[in-house]
Amino acid sequence: MCIWKQWKLPRTKKRHLISLGIPEYFANMAANSRKGYWRTVNTTTVKRALSKERLIRSGFYDLAIAYQSVHVNY
Template identity: 70%
Template sequence: MKAKLKSLSTRRHVQSVIPALCKIREYMRGWLNYYGIAAMKHAVEELNGWLYHRIRMCIWKMWKRPRSKMKYLMKLGIPKYYAHMAANSRRGHWFTSATSTVNRALSKEILVRKGFYDLADAYQQMHVNY
């Protein structure tokens, strides 16, 4: 399943994240409807966290240049100093997308508003009736 999610959120063609989020939502909804009856709360939460990290990394890569990264971070409410530090970081995309600055800018609520399918919430709603 992770391999399929990696192919749906590929880093090569990161022009817009919205179509990738739609494909991921469709795939994850089907996966959850099939495997959701199993008791796997911890595994679903772990997978959900990994997927959030992956989407943040794709968005971070989509912004490309440090100037763009800084501009978008400041638009999302990050102070100029912290935006500058994160944007000019020479660590990789995966590492930088896990920093507190990027996590605050691209929070769970913002990603859900943009169309991210929160797997853990869907799993919880599915198991409320049991």
């Protein structure tokens, strides 16, 4: 959600979605959506563009793995 909110303008959102491999029609629909940030990020288009694996490869932390490494269940 933070990345989606950081892109701010619809044309920026569309440009980034297209660069991430989303077809222009679907990128346009997601970028110009009137839904809120959380609801828009939960759409198939944005989930496909900003997948968990892609975010980890670009340097973001996986909070579930970080939590499990600190809290070991006995």
